[in-house]
Amino acid sequence: MNSIHxxxxxxxxxxxxxxxxxxxxxxxxxxALIALSLFSHRYFQAGRAITLWGILSGEAFLGFxxxxxxxxxxxxxxxxxxxxxxxxxxxxxxWIAWGTQFIIWAMVFGLLYAWPLLLDxxxxxxxxxxxxxxxxxxxxxxxxxxxDWATRLRTPIAWVAILNGVGTxxxxxxxxxxxxxxxxxxxxxxxxxxxxxxxxTALAYQLLVLYAVLRQHGTMARxxxxxDLILIAVEIVLIFxxxxxxxxxxxxxxxxxxxxxxxxxxxxxxxxxxxxxxxxMESKGTFxxxxxxxxxxxxxxxxxxxxxLLRHYFLASGVYVFPWANAGHDGVLxxxxxxxxxxx
Amino acid sequence: MTKYAMLINLDTCVGCNACMAACAMENQTPVWNxxxxxxxxxxxxxxxxxxxxxxxxxxxxNHCDNPPCVSVCPTGATWKEANGIVRVxxxxxxxxxxxxxxxxxxxxxxxDRQDISHGEAYYGKDFLKxxxxxxxxxxxxxxRLQEGLQPACVETCVAHSRIFGDLDNPDDLVTKVVATxxxxxxxxxxxxxxxxxxxxxxxxxxx
Numbered sequence: 001m002n003s004i005h006x007x008x009x010x011x012x013x014x015x016x017x018x019x020x021x022x023x024x025x026x027x028x029x030x031x032a033l034i035a036l037s038l039f040s041h042r043y044f045q046a047g048r049a050i051t052l053w054g055i056l057s058g059e060a061f062l063g064f065x066x067x068x069x070x071x072x073x074x075x076x077x078x079x080x081x082x083x084x085x086x087x088x089x090x091x092x093x094x095w096i097a098w099g100t101q102f103i104i105w106a107m108v109f110g111l112l113y114a115w116p117l118l119l120d121x122x123x124x125x126x127x128x129x130x131x132x133x134x135x136x137x138x139x140x141x142x143x144x145x146x147x148d149w150a151t152r153l154r155t156p157i158a159w160v161a162i163l164n165g166v167g168t169x170x171x172x173x174x175x176x177x178x179x180x181x182x183x184x185x186x187x188x189x190x191x192x193x194x195x196x197x198x199x200x201t202a203l204a205y206q207l208l209v210l211y212a213v214l215r216q217h218g219t220m221a222r223x224x225x226x227x228d229l230i231l232i233a234v235e236i237v238l239i240f241x242x243x244x245x246x247x248x249x250x251x252x253x254x255x256x257x258x259x260x261x262x263x264x265x266x267x268x269x270x271x272x273x274x275x276x277x278x279x280x281m282e283s284k285g286t287f288x289x290x291x292x293x294x295x296x297x298x299x300x301x302x303x304x305x306x307x308x309l310l311r312h313y314f315l316a317s318g319v320y321v322f323p324w325a326n327a328g329h330d331g332v333l334x335x336x337x338x339x340x341x342x343x344x
Numbered sequence: 345m346t347k348y349a350m351l352i353n354l355d356t357c358v359g360c361n362a363c364m365a366a367c368a369m370e371n372q373t374p375v376w377n378x379x380x381x382x383x384x385x386x387x388x389x390x391x392x393x394x395x396x397x398x399x400x401x402x403x404x405x406n407h408c409d410n411p412p413c414v415s416v417c418p419t420g421a422t423w424k425e426a427n428g429i430v431r432v433x434x435x436x437x438x439x440x441x442x443x444x445x446x447x448x449x450x451x452x453x454x455x456d457r458q459d460i461s462h463g464e465a466y467y468g469k470d471f472l473k474x475x476x477x478x479x480x481x482x483x484x485x486x487x488r489l490q491e492g493l494q495p496a497c498v499e500t501c502v503a504h505s506r507i508f509g510d511l512d513n514p515d516d517l518v519t520k521v522v523a524t525x526x527x528x529x530x531x532x533x534x535x536x537x538x539x540x541x542x543x544x545x546x547x548x549x550x551x
Contacts, residue, residue: 016441069440073438073440074439074456074477074479075437076438078439081418081419081438082419090420091418091420093415096417178416178446179412179442179446180535181412181446181448320450322449324386324401325386325389325390
């Protein structure tokens with residue numbers, strides 16, 4: 001008889017921390033904001049102000065999120081390797097390679113779409129100090145020419161940005177999906193979950209801007225609220241599907257569940273404040289309406305908090321099952337849990 | 345065509361850690377950090393029924409047939425050679441650590457700037473092999489293989505626990521043992537196709 005006895009130890013990862021969680025959150029939020037803003041402006045007559053808020057905020061979130069990832073790299077200067085567009089042709093199997101291109105082109109074409117809107121927006125010209133300078137710059141022939149060109153080609157420009165925005169949102173989930181060792185990540189429902197969450201947070205952000213900044217409570221706001229309610233409902237279905245799919249499965253999945261169900265941040269922060277409560281609040285808002293803006297603003301903030309916590313806890317709760325014991329030399333969860341497997 | 349593999353006999357490993365030392369000196373790993381070894385020997389106590397079995401478990405990169413580390417790398421810094429060895433080019437690695445996240449064997453670590461400066465003092469600036477931060481892992485001592493030598497861990501193993509071979513050579517001892525089915529790769533259920541095989545015969549009196 002041939003018996004091979006492997007011990008087992010469980011370990012969480014400490015390589016990707018809060019910076020990467022923030023990158024995944026801001027990347028999904030920013031890309032979804034660009035896609036949502038362009039689609040709303042192009043096909044649902046969204047106003048110039050909310051469109052510019054969405055696009056420019058999306059650009060800022062994508063830029064800041066990418067900067068956080070850059071800080072986390074061992075050798076940041078090497079990032080130029082993946083900025084080159086043909087990198088995806090050389091490495092078409094790498095989701096980070098695709099994701100980088102999605103981010104770049106969503107940002108470039110998002111800005112291009114916003115260009116003529118920016119030139120016509122009087123707010124920028126009225127800014128103290130910078131306003132006159134911006135006005136002169138906006139009136140330069142080349143800047144105007146780009147604006148005219150972007151206006152003529154606005155439909156293809158919008159679709160390139162939208163597709164790359166959606167691609168970025170999907171990529172943030174596919175990235176985790178490509179790590180096979182942790183059952184929580186290697187789950188086909190993770191990319192849809194992260195995509196839905198990205199668009200839900202983008203809708204919440206736009207609601208926040210509409211209610212708190214622009215004070216526009218019109219048709220667009222009501223549609224955004226309804227759509228967000230649907231996405232939160234889908235997110236609830238997806239999150240519980242993932243949890244129940246991995247429940248009867250591997251040791252890795254069960255260990256992840258154990259971590260999640262022992263984390264107040266996950267239970268109260270994400271499930272409670274970031275998911276269930278917004279669903280209840282937006283249901284009330286959609287079916288019965290609110291007399292004031294405060295509940296909508298509060299709900300939007302809770303959705304945004306939930307979006308970050310989802311990614312943070314997903315990253316922190318992926319569990320590796322190593323076929324050796326005492327893996328405690330490099331940060332281990334449950335070292336000393338021995339599980340004997342016997343093969344014959 | 346050559347397909348390199350390693351066979352590890354868990355029965356004969358005495359846990360002297362000479363393989364770790366040889367590997368560290370050969371490849372100048374950051375020995376000052378216990379989490380940063382290319383190969384590591386775990387001291388295990390396994391419960392078998394009402395008995396406790398002590399064994400030493402050497403771990404290294406499994407040079408998988410289907411390496412998840414290669415498919416996630418966005419720069420092409422990690423790749424698989426035709427001879428089966430999975431390698432890292434530190435000159436183009438940006439250190440995103442996605443490969444380390446994807447590896448089910450915890451076989452990769454990040455060598456950061458602090459490790460480089462420590463390395464200058466420890467190994468000597470003039471002899472330093474690693475000069476840029478990057479991910480690092482076992483490459484079966486690729487440079488030694490080019491010179492016709494065995495990997496440092498194999499050559500130094502006092503108990504002949506580590507046997508290096510070519511799975512495409514039917515006369516190779518590793519090929520013969522693997523063909524018997526008595527040796528087993530780790531976490532094969534993940535579909536990675538590991539090329540480090542472990543064999544172990546539990547003493548009859550423990551069963």
